[in-house]
Amino acid sequence: MAAITMQNIVKQYGDGFPAVNDVSLDVQDGEFMILVGPSGCGKSTLLRMIVGLEDITSGEMRIGEKVVNQVAPRRRNLSMVFQNYALYPHLTVYENIAFPLRLAKKPGEEVDRRVRETADLLELTEHLERKPANLSGGQRQRVAMGRAIVRQADAFLFDEPLSNLDAKLRGQMRTEISRLQRRLGVTTVYVTHDQTEAMTLGDRVAVLRKGELQQVGSPRELYEQPVNLFVAGFIGSPSMNFLPAQVEGSRLLTPLGAFDTGALPSAGVAGDRTVVLVGIRPEDFEDASLVSAEKRAQGAVVRVRVDVTEWLGNEQYAYVPYEAPRDLAEQLRELSRELDSDQMRTQAVVALDAASLITAGDEVELWVNTAKMHVFDPATGENLTRDEERVAALGRQSDKARQAQRRAQRADAEPPAEPPAGPPTPG
Amino acid sequence: MESARSKWLWIVASALILVWSLFPILWIVMLSFKQPGEVGNKPGFLPDDWTWENYRTVFETDLFTSALVNSIGISLIATFVGVVFATLVAYAIARLEFPGKKLILSFALAIAMFPVVSLVGPLFNLWRDVGLYDTWPGLIIPYISFALPLAIWTLSAFFREIPWEMEQAAQVDGATTWQAFRKVIVPLAAPGVFTAAILTFFFCWNDFVFGISLTSSDRARPVPAALAFFTGESQFEQPATAICAAAVVVTIPVVVIVLLFQRRIVAGLTSGAVKG
Secondary structure, X not given: OOOEEEEEEEEEOOOOOEEEEEEEEEEOOOOEEEEEOOOOOOHHHHHHHHHOOOOOOEEEEEEOOEEOOOOOHHHOOEEEEOOOOOOOOOOOHHHHHHHHHHHOOOOHHHHHHHHHHHHHHOOOHHHOOOOHHHXXXXXXXXXXXXXXXXXXXXXXXXXXOOOOOOHHHHHHHHHHHHHHHHHHOOEEEEEEOOHHHHHHHOOEEEEEEOOEEEEEEOHHHHHHOOOEHHHHHHOXXXXXXXXXXXXXXXXXXXXXXXXXXXHOXXXXXXXXXXXXXXXXXXXXXXXXXXXXXXXXXXXXXXXXXXXXXXEOOOEEEEEEEOOOOHHHHHHHHHHHHHOOOOOOOOEEEEEEEOOOOOOOOOEEEEEEOHHHXXXXXXXXXXXXXXXXHHHHHHHHHHHHHHHHHHHHHHHHHOHHHOOOOOOOOOO | OHHHHHHXXXXXXXXXXXXXXXXXXXXXXXXXXXXXXXXXXXXXXXXOOOOOHHHHHHHXXXXXXXXXXXXXXXXXXXXXXXXHHHHHHHHHHHHOOOOOHHHHHHHXXXXXXXXXHHHHHHHHHHHHHHOOOOOHHHHHHHHHHHHHHHHHHHHHHHHHHOOHHHHHHHHHOOOOHHHHHHHHHHHHOHHHHHHHHHHHHHHHHHOOHHHHXXXXXXXXXXXXXXXXXXXXXXXXXXXXXXXXXXXHHHHHHHHHHHHHHHHHXXXXXXXXXXXX
């Protein structure tokens, strides 16, 4: 097991296009790191540079203490699960899993023991003699995982391993991967474009955009304290609503209504800007008629016309179209295209309680939790309301959670080692 | 109704093609069982008097047996060397970027299109000067060079079909480039390698032009050339029946090889390599 350290990594292709641009990232020993971003953001290229299948144009890549820029993939002692699994079709499941051990010239009985252990772990024992062609998608995926974990690699690398599975299986395998990683405690880098995977699996998540690292942090930090418009729009589904706003003293005049910035941690966030973008997550809206008077006073109430509603049983989405100044509308359109969504019109998505009786076409009152509102600089996209104290607190919290969880897993892994069944000693 | 009708059409068409291609072979087989004196005297498709005489004659003639040994040896060696070369070249062409790649491919194509006969004269002179005339290598070398292009084209098409990830996975699993090639790529390309080998073997086995012009004795003369020197049992008789018997004998290996390996050739080994 080892930490992976990237320093100012650049990948430039022949035509000078930087697929990965000046990325510095620390993956700690035993950490589950997610690389996420829209298609073409360089996340897979970065992963392939870690494993050595892609040359590094400049920068330094370290695995453990060793600089590996010039080291061949086979000497890096990493294992990887490919998007299409890349199983060897001419070999049985057994031989597929045994392949890395055979190359390492391990003795026969050790190969056999470890392959059977791995197969047991992944519930592949009954399929060991079959060929990959005769397996289902989920089984193939497990064989690929088996091949990765059978040898004691320093780190696991996953390149969108679940993208070929159907939704239900994907959910199961996601839990399975998480359980496996916690159990083995091996440093893991996982590339995905699926935010559910990113949010649920990762100890930390790195968001990339056009080859540049935007933000690295715990899923909670990315969600609550995004550094800029891009991260704010990318993390969360449905994504954050961005409303253009005129600044008038401590009030922000948006197409939906006026919001007071008083509730925000940093007052006077707008500085001397006259126009800002206000970001509000769908769930920070609520049907005003369902909000208690006390809570109502803490936010703002706006009157809007609802265009379309979608009732999903556990919650309900309402779409509220609004007019935006031309240049800002263009900018928002650009952003949504970059986030792979290409939203046609400027509209706010609002998540309401399922009990709400709002229907399409109604003129309704919505309550907005202005304390959770974000304010962005429209020119740079920078988040002006990011609370560094809160970020630090979140960081400490996730570190603590991770340590606690590692302790639990260590205790789990070797229970018979300590005969007295006393409470686990802290530290 | 429609499908039953088209089925019948298919059957009739297949039967026609079968007759068209098998009739000459059957004719040769029938001729090979006739008495040497029967040809030209008694008309009829079936032999009047079935006999193994011609086969006995063929195998008792030194001319034929030595030619058979030459043919088998030369074809096998040329096939082996040619396929090993072609596999390496095709792999490089399919996988690596290097200057002159286009040039190699177009040269290979040009050689494949080159009229063989035009090279016979120069080769004859050259081989006599360097002492390769009437030797095994003297035939093996031109066979390899003319069989290579086809083998390279076939194999590089097969290699291109194999997903890159296979090899990358092998490298990550700890294989050197050579190990990845030998343990993953070659087994996956096995149907392609077999196809190339069989095509090369047939090319060498069936060749007549080089066989007759670059040899002068039993030392290296292959069967197709030897057949032309056949005289039969006595010089007063037409050797047609004996030649037919020899022709049947040299056709058998070809048929056996095709029957043995047709499943290998057709087998889609790569199915299931990726998600599917």
